[in-house]
Amino acid sequence: xxxxxxxxxxxxxxxxxxxxxxxxxxxxxxxxxxxxxxxxxxxxxxxxxxxxxxxxxxxxxxxxxxxxxxxxxxxxxxxxxxxxxxxxxxxxxxxxxxxxxxxxxxxxxxxxxxxxxxxxxxxxxxxxxxxxxxxxxxxxxxxxxxxxxxxxxxxxxxxxxxxxxxxxxxxxxxxxxxxxxxxxxxxxxxxxxxxxxxxxxxxxxxxxxxxxxxxxxxxxxxxxxxxxxxxxxxxxxxxxxxxxxxxxxxxxxxxxxxxxxxxxxxxxxxxxxxxxxxxxxxxxxxxxxxxxxxxxxxxxxxxxxxxxxxxxxxxxxxxxxxxxxxxxxxxxxxxxxxxxxxxxxxxxxxxxxxxxxxxxxxxxxxxxxxxxxxxxxxxxxxxxxxxxxxxxxxxxxxxxxxxxxxxxxxxxxxxxxxxxxxxxxxxxxxxxxxxxxxxxxxxxxxxxxxxxxxxxxxxxxxxxxxxxxxxxxxxxxxxxxxxxxxxxxxxxxxx
Amino acid sequence: xxxxxxxxxxxxxxxxxxxxxxxxxxxxxxxxxxxxxxxxxxxxxxxxxxxxxxxxxxxxxxxxxxxxxxxxxxxxxxxxxxxxxxxxxxxxxxxxxxxxxxxxxxxxxxxxxxxxxxxxxxxxxxxxxxxxxxxxxxxxxxxxxxxxxxxxxxxxxxxxxxxxxxxxxxxxxxxxxxxxxxxxxxxxxxxxxxxxxxxxxxxxxxxxxxxxxxxxxxxxxxxxxxxxxxxxxxxxxxxxxxxxxxxxxxxxxxxxxxxxxxxxxxxxxxxxxxxxxxxxxxxxxxxxxxxxxxxxxxxxxxxxxxxxxxxxxxxxxxxxxxxxxxxxxxxxxxxxxxxxxxxxxxxxxxxxxxxxxxxxxxxxxxxxxxxxxxxxxxxxxxxxxxxxxxxxxxxxxxxxxxxxxxxxxxxxxxxxxxxxxxxxxxxxxxxxxxxxxxxxxxxxxxxxxxxxxxxxxxxxxxxxxxxxxxxxxxxxxxxxxxxxxxxxxxxxxxxxx
Numbered sequence: 001x002x003x004x005x006x007x008x009x010x011x012x013x014x015x016x017x018x019x020x021x022x023x024x025x026x027x028x029x030x031x032x033x034x035x036x037x038x039x040x041x042x043x044x045x046x047x048x049x050x051x052x053x054x055x056x057x058x059x060x061x062x063x064x065x066x067x068x069x070x071x072x073x074x075x076x077x078x079x080x081x082x083x084x085x086x087x088x089x090x091x092x093x094x095x096x097x098x099x100x101x102x103x104x105x106x107x108x109x110x111x112x113x114x115x116x117x118x119x120x121x122x123x124x125x126x127x128x129x130x131x132x133x134x135x136x137x138x139x140x141x142x143x144x145x146x147x148x149x150x151x152x153x154x155x156x157x158x159x160x161x162x163x164x165x166x167x168x169x170x171x172x173x174x175x176x177x178x179x180x181x182x183x184x185x186x187x188x189x190x191x192x193x194x195x196x197x198x199x200x201x202x203x204x205x206x207x208x209x210x211x212x213x214x215x216x217x218x219x220x221x222x223x224x225x226x227x228x229x230x231x232x233x234x235x236x237x238x239x240x241x242x243x244x245x246x247x248x249x250x251x252x253x254x255x256x257x258x259x260x261x262x263x264x265x266x267x268x269x270x271x272x273x274x275x276x277x278x279x280x281x282x283x284x285x286x287x288x289x290x291x292x293x294x295x296x297x298x299x300x301x302x303x304x305x306x307x308x309x310x311x312x313x314x315x316x317x318x319x320x321x322x323x324x325x326x327x328x329x330x331x332x333x334x335x336x337x338x339x340x341x342x343x344x345x346x347x348x349x350x351x352x353x354x355x356x357x358x359x360x361x362x363x364x365x366x367x368x369x370x371x372x373x374x375x376x377x378x379x380x381x382x383x384x385x386x387x388x389x390x391x392x393x394x395x396x397x398x399x400x401x402x403x404x405x406x407x408x409x410x411x412x413x414x415x416x417x418x419x420x421x422x423x424x425x426x427x428x429x430x431x432x433x434x435x436x437x438x439x440x441x442x443x444x445x446x447x448x449x450x451x452x453x454x455x456x457x458x459x460x461x462x463x464x465x466x467x468x469x470x471x472x473x474x475x476x477x478x479x480x481x482x483x484x485x486x487x488x489x490x491x492x493x494x495x
Numbered sequence: 496x497x498x499x500x501x502x503x504x505x506x507x508x509x510x511x512x513x514x515x516x517x518x519x520x521x522x523x524x525x526x527x528x529x530x531x532x533x534x535x536x537x538x539x540x541x542x543x544x545x546x547x548x549x550x551x552x553x554x555x556x557x558x559x560x561x562x563x564x565x566x567x568x569x570x571x572x573x574x575x576x577x578x579x580x581x582x583x584x585x586x587x588x589x590x591x592x593x594x595x596x597x598x599x600x601x602x603x604x605x606x607x608x609x610x611x612x613x614x615x616x617x618x619x620x621x622x623x624x625x626x627x628x629x630x631x632x633x634x635x636x637x638x639x640x641x642x643x644x645x646x647x648x649x650x651x652x653x654x655x656x657x658x659x660x661x662x663x664x665x666x667x668x669x670x671x672x673x674x675x676x677x678x679x680x681x682x683x684x685x686x687x688x689x690x691x692x693x694x695x696x697x698x699x700x701x702x703x704x705x706x707x708x709x710x711x712x713x714x715x716x717x718x719x720x721x722x723x724x725x726x727x728x729x730x731x732x733x734x735x736x737x738x739x740x741x742x743x744x745x746x747x748x749x750x751x752x753x754x755x756x757x758x759x760x761x762x763x764x765x766x767x768x769x770x771x772x773x774x775x776x777x778x779x780x781x782x783x784x785x786x787x788x789x790x791x792x793x794x795x796x797x798x799x800x801x802x803x804x805x806x807x808x809x810x811x812x813x814x815x816x817x818x819x820x821x822x823x824x825x826x827x828x829x830x831x832x833x834x835x836x837x838x839x840x841x842x843x844x845x846x847x848x849x850x851x852x853x854x855x856x857x858x859x860x861x862x863x864x865x866x867x868x869x870x871x872x873x874x875x876x877x878x879x880x881x882x883x884x885x886x887x888x889x890x891x892x893x894x895x896x897x898x899x900x901x902x903x904x905x906x907x908x909x910x911x912x913x914x915x916x917x918x919x920x921x922x923x924x925x926x927x928x929x930x931x932x933x934x935x936x937x938x939x940x941x942x943x944x945x946x947x948x949x950x951x952x953x954x955x956x957x958x959x960x961x962x963x964x965x966x967x968x969x970x971x972x973x974x975x976x977x978x979x980x981x982x983x984x985x986x987x988x989x990x991x992x
Contacts, residue, residue, distance in 0.1 A: 377606075397639060398632040407628075407672070408567070414676040423676075427669035434665055438642065438658055446646045446654050483566040 004059040007066040010050040010074065011114050017043035018107035025100025034093065037460070040085050040103040044110075048078050058120060062182050065120040072341050072489035073117035073255045076348055077248050081110045083352045084244035086464040090363045091238050095143070102142060106244070109135035113252040120263075122171045122181040125256055129167075129220070132252055133160050136245060140237040152236025159229040163219030170212025174264070177202045177209070183263035190267055199269075207273060213260055214277055220253030223311045224284035231292075234304030239362060242300055243355030246307040247348045254314060254344070258337060262321065275322030278315050283425045285312030290429040294436045298368050299358050302436060306394065307351060309433060314343050316419075316426055317409050323416030335412030341486040342408050346401035346475060350393035353468030357387040360457045360465065370440055375449025382462075383455060384444040386469040391437040393472045396430055401475040406430065408483075500544055500557045501573040504583065505619040507536040508590070512612040520605050527598050530608035534591045537619060541587040548580050550978045553985035555625070555690070563629070568679075568687055572626040577982025578756055578834060581975065582622045582749060585841045588960065589745040590615040593738035596849055596957045599856060600648065600736070607648060610640035611738070618746050622753065627675045627687040630758075631668070634750070638664055641739070641747075649734040656734035663717055663727040671714035674707040678762070693761040697992045701765050708766030711759045718751030721811060722780045725804050732800035737852025740796070744803050745845035749837045752810045756833070760814075761989035768990065775815035775910045779917040781808030786923035790930070795854070795861040798931060799847045802887060805920060806844065810836045812917055813902035816909045817987045825987035827980065829905025834979045836898035839968065843886045843895055846961040850880050853954050857947055863931060868940030869947070876950040877936045879958055886965050888928040889921055893969035 005012070021039060051074045056066050085106060092099050112131030119125035137160060141153020175181055178189040190206065193199040199206070215226065222230040234242045261274055289309030296302035321336025360383060361376070362368050377384035393402035410426060413419045457465075475482050511533025518526050548556060555574035563571045575583060593611070600607050613636070620633030638661055646657035679685050681703060682695055699707075717724045732740050760767050785805025792798040813836060816829025853876065855861050870877035886893040889900075899921065906914030950958075968975050 392639060398635045403632070403635070404564075410672070411567070411676050411679070414673070415680050420673075420677075423673060427673065428666075431662055431666050431669065435658065435662060438661060441642075442646060442654055442658065445643060446657070480564050480566065483564065487566060 003061075004057070007054050007057060007059045007064060009054050010047045011111055011118075013050055014043060014047045014107055014114070015111045017047070018104045018111065021104040021107060022100065025104070034089055036100055036103045037085055037089055037092070040107060041082060043107065044078050044082050044085070048075070051075060051078065060124075062120045062184060063124045064115075065118050068488040069255070069258070069337070069490070070114075070118040072485060073251060074114050075485075076251050076344055077110055077113045077117070080244060080248040080251070080348050080352060081106060083348075083356065083464055083468065084240045084248070086460050087243065087352075087356045087359050088238075088240040089458055089460055090359075091240055098142075102139070105135045105139055109139070109244075110248070113248060113255075116252050117255040117259075119256070119259060120183060121185075122175070122183075122260075125259065126164075126168060126171065129252075129256060130164065132249070133164070133220070136160075136241070136249060139241045140233055140245070142238050142241065146236070148236035149238065150236075152233040155229050156233045156237075159219065163216050163226070165216075166212050166219075167216025170209045170214075170216060173205055173209030173212065177205050183259060186264040187266060190265075190270075194267070194269055206270070210265055210270065210274060211277065214257070214274065214281075217253050217257045217260075218281060221250055221257070221311045221315075222308055223281045223315065224288040224308065227285070227289070227308045230308060231301050231304045234307075235298060235301045235368075239300060239355060239359045239368075242304070243352050243359070246303065246355070247344075247352055250307070250311055250314075251344050251348070254311075254318075254340070258318065258321075258340075261318070262337075271322045275319055278322065279319045279419060279422050282312045282315035282319060283422055285309060285315065286426055286429040290432040290436075294432060296436075297370055299370050299373070299440070300368050302370065302440075303351070303354060303358070306433065306436070309429065310347055310351070310394070313406065313409055313426060314340055314347070316413050316422060317343060319419055319422060320409075320412035320416040323418060335408070335415055336490075338483070338486040338490040339405075339408040339412040341489045342479075342483060343405040345482060345486065346393065346405035346472070349468045349471045349475070350390045350400070350402050353465060353472060354387060354390040354394065356461060356465045356468060357383050357390065360455065360461055364455045364457075370443055373440060373443040374447040376444040376455075378449050379451075379453060380455040380457075383457070383465070386465050387444065388441050389469050389472055391440055393476070395434045395437045397434075399473070399476045401472050401479070404476055404479050497557075499559050500540060500547075501575060501583075501619075501623045502559060504537040504540045504544070504587065505573075505616055505623060507540075508533055508612040508615040508619070511536075512609045512616075515605060515609045515612065518605065520603075523604050526604050526608055530594050530612060531591070533612060534587075534594045534615065537615070538587040538591045541584045544575065544580065545584060548575070548978070550577065551981060553577065553981040558625075563626075567628070568685055569628040570626045570688060571629060572688060572690075573623045573629075574625045575623060577979040578753065578986075579622045581834065581838050581978060582746075582753055583619060585749070585838055586615070586618045586622060586746050589741060589841060589845050590618070592845070592849075592957045592960065593741045595953065596741070596852070597736070597738040598953065603647060607644070610643045614640040614644065614742065618742075618750075621750055625689045627679070627689055627692070630689065631672060631675065634671075635665075635668060637747070641743075644739045645731060645735045648736040648739070650736075651734070652730065653734045656730040659727050660731040663724075667714040667717035667724075670710040674710035674714075677703065677707055677710075689758060689762070693989065696762045696764055696989065699763065699765075704763045704766040705769060708759055708763045708770060711754070711763075712770070715751040715754040715759070716777075718754070719748055719807050719811070720751070720804065721777050722784055722804075722808075725781070725785075728804060729797060729800050732803070732848075733794065733796050737848060737855070740800075740848040740852070741845045744800075744848055745841040748803060748807055749841060752807070752814065752833065752837055756814060756830070756986060760817075760986050764990045764992050771815045771817070772910065772913075774811050775906070775913045778808045778811030778813075778815060779913050779920075781805060781811060782917050782920035783808075783923065786920050786927065790923065790927040792927075793863055795863055795931070795935070796848070796851050797861075798863070798927065799844060799851055802847075802924070802927070803840070803844055805924065806836065806840045806887070808917070808920070809833075809899060809902045810840075812906050812914065813898075816905040817990055818909065819987065819991045825984045825991070826905070826908065827983040827987055828901055828908070830983045830987065831976055831979060832898050832901030832903075832905050834983065835894070835901055835968075835972065835975060838975060839886075839894035839898045839965070842961045842965050843883055846879075846883045846958050846965070847887065849954070849958055849961075850876070850883065853950055858944065863934050866935040866941060866944065867938045868936070869944065870936040871940060872944060872947050873949040875955070879950065879955075879962070881932055881936065882962065883965070884928045884932050886969070888925045891969075892966075894965045894972070895969070897969060897972045
């Protein structure tokens with residue numbers, strides 16, 4: 001029987017398009033490499049259309065799932081890839097080598113993420129994850145003549161490999177006790193063992209496997225205490241890649257986590273176990289991420305720590321999800337996953353927007369120091385205003401999308417019950433977050449500029465920043481369509 | 496269909512902000528007049544609102560209710576009653592006056608007026624919102640322009656004051672957010688409508704009520720500011736540019752007391768009764784402490800700033816008194832005093848900040864000791880300043896007297912001892928106000944100020960409406976007490992449940 005390829009259309013298309021980008025680069029383009037950015041954007045746009053029209057269902061046995069959840073995350077991946085590609089122009093034009101491969105690699109990485117969001121069993125999940133991270137290792141080290149970038153690539157590679165090993169170890173344990181790699185099948189086997197009362201003997205192995213899986217994926221999410229690589233890698237990698245890492249890579253890790261935790265371990269007996277594990281990770285990420293961010297003087301490093309904290313907020317939604325199942329809550333809303341999805345959407349625009357401004361700034365001034373942002377409001381009112389919008393959204397100030405996202409996440413945690421402490425930690429640390437976000441605004445608006453030099457920004461980057469700012473405001477004021485989209489992503493998991 | 500009066504009042508300044516942003520930075524005069532024009536519209540609309548408002552009922556009026564975010568049960572729900580109408584009017588009036596008073600701003604004019612108009616949107620929204628989510632959104636929107644206004648155009652320690660204000664208020668707000676969510680998930684079907692939640696008030700469990708009451712109180716107490724939470728106020732008020740101080744003292748502080756009256760009181764009756772003595776005591780501490788600290792100030796603006804701590808103490812003491820009298824009528828004297836003080840303090844302190852700004856613009860110092868005998872040199876200015884100092888210390892015939900009188904009469908009915916201590920505040924207020932008047936305007940003339948110019952026509956134009964209103968409601972308070980009476984009776988009845 002031939003498997004149904006129609007559900008794989010977007011992935012296959014983007015894969016072929018990535019190859020096409022390599023080939024165009026190799027055979028046709030000698031000089032004008034910026035064309036490749038537009039070619040990549042076109043490919044991504046077509047993929048977006050394909051994602052919207054593929055049928056739902058499962059194919060290749062159960063290893064590939066096409067559902068609302070995958071749909072939502074794929075849209076996030078494509079959108080963030082588009083932003084990353086659109087903000088890479090000046091980086092690439094300044095490189096003297098390998099300019100074409102850059103775009104091809106980003107596209108391949110995106111293909112990996114798309115497969116990840118659709119993975120229905122552990123092996124395909126693992127392969128998809130590797131496809132994603134190997135591309136990212138190369139991209140992180142792309143400015144190979146820079147020591148920082150090379151260091152970033154190496155660190156990322158070593159810690160990425162270790163985390164993959166841990167993940168794989170956890171998967172093999174789970175396979176050992178359940179005899180399957182398929183999430184739904186694992187779920188059924190554990191449930192059956194529970195019903196028959198024969199799980200006792202291997203209970204520890206189940207939990208250990210679960211812990212290993214969570215630890216392995218937490219590296220990808222960069223939550224405390226698995227975050228050590230993030231600040232150095234974020235600082236050293238080319239900024240568009242940092243931006244991409246901070247959103248798409250996190251979203252991919254999260255998609256994998258949700259697939260496994262809900263799909264395979266979505267059983268009452270396990271819910272409280274992983275619920276509390278995630279709650280501890282989330283609170284550590286929020287506390288350590290926000291406090292460390294205060295101390296940073298480099299904007300990329302600060303945004304790195306801030307994104308660790310943001311991952312903590314996202315995980316609060318997952319914690320809420322665990323309570324939803326364990327208590328058979330009859331609430332008409334299943335807030336957990338939908339709030340998480342919505343948060344990622346809002347976080348994507350705000351965070352990548354902030355990075356896009358940082359890219360425009362460092363392209364012109366060659367600096368990533370927060371100190372050098374002094375008086376940006378006078379030098380470039382548009383950049384300063386949009387940066388403020390992004391930062392205020394990240395801080396959760398209404399009516400920007402970040403506020404609604406935080407509200408949604410914390411509402412889901414409170415509705416789940418029992419996690420009021422987590423909500424209070426989240427909100428109190430968000431006051432700390434406001435402090436360092438506001439300190440950049442202070443630098444841009446309250447401090448006088450050292451020079452009067454105006455900033456020039458290439459049109460494509462300008463458009464990217466403009467669109468991101470527009471979406472940050474629009475989704476904040478008129479969120480319903482996007483909430484509906486996020487709810488669709490949830491409907492897959494019971495409810 | 497009626498015109499959506501409240502929506503227009505809230506969002507005309509937003510239109511103004513967009514228009515101002517599209518003007519050129521160099522068209523300074525045009526920016527000023529455009530801003531004043533857009534700030535005058537809500538004021539005109541508020542006159543229309545006052546004319547149409549039916550004060551005989553506690554029913555909400557000018558109600559607008561539309562679904563905003565269906566999935567989260569969020570409504571765009573606006574309405575006004577006896578406690579919001581005076582505040583909306585005060586906000587519109589002070590915003591317009593402040594914008595006219597800001598015509599002397601020379602640096603980054605466009606941004607200044609854009610932020611100011613955005614600030615007005617947030618303030619109007621808070622006083623009109625009847626959906627918790629919407630209320631919170633407006634409550635927070637205000638912080639951003641305020642941060643910029645203090646941070647860019649403020650005094651020497653502006654950056655510190657701006658971030659302190661921002662963090663302090665946000666810290667309070669997050670507790671309100673948790674409180675909102677806790678109430679939301681304890682209702683079935685879930686609702687964020689303030690009116691629905693008020694109906695359900697008595698059904699909330701006692702523990703929940705106490706917890707949420709404390710959460711709300713932290714948010715509101717920081718805004719008021721109630722005694723231990725007041726430390727942001729002197730910094731923000733002193734460092735802010737004149738017009739922003741006017742708004743801070745005249746409007747923002749009232750949001751705290753408004754929030755308690757609008758939300759905590761009717762929604763959490765058990766908590767309110769439980770904590771009412773605490774309110775009276777905190778209010779009294781504020782009155783005495785604020786007055787004592789004012790007395791020690793050498794800086795004119797700091798003196799006015801601390802006097803706000805003292806005067807806002809009266810509102811707390813007034814609101815702590817509520818009960819159903821033996822004949823079944825709700826006792827509202829204390830609450831009337833609170834509302835009256837909120838309105839009157841907005842007028843008087845707003846004017847005092849304006850006048851201190853006028854002097855600072857000319858003398859470039861606010862040091863009380865640097866002046867002396869100014870009344871002879873600047874008679875009009877001196878008279879105005881003395882007038883508002885008298886109003887502030889509660890001279891009979893001016894609005895401050897009426898509110899303090901109501902607060903004390905109410906207070907004695909329930910907490911005679913606490914109120915007895917609070918009365919000392921009147922003496923202390925008289926002490927620091929008269930000393931200030933004496934040292935600045937009387938005594939030997941300091942020849943350093945030979946060239947001091949008297950108050951200009953534009954500045955008189957700003958202060959005059961405040962003067963007239965202070966005098967009018969001081970002599971004939973009935974229109975205002977009538978306006979608020981029905982709503983306050985309703986609140987006391989709801990708290991008595």
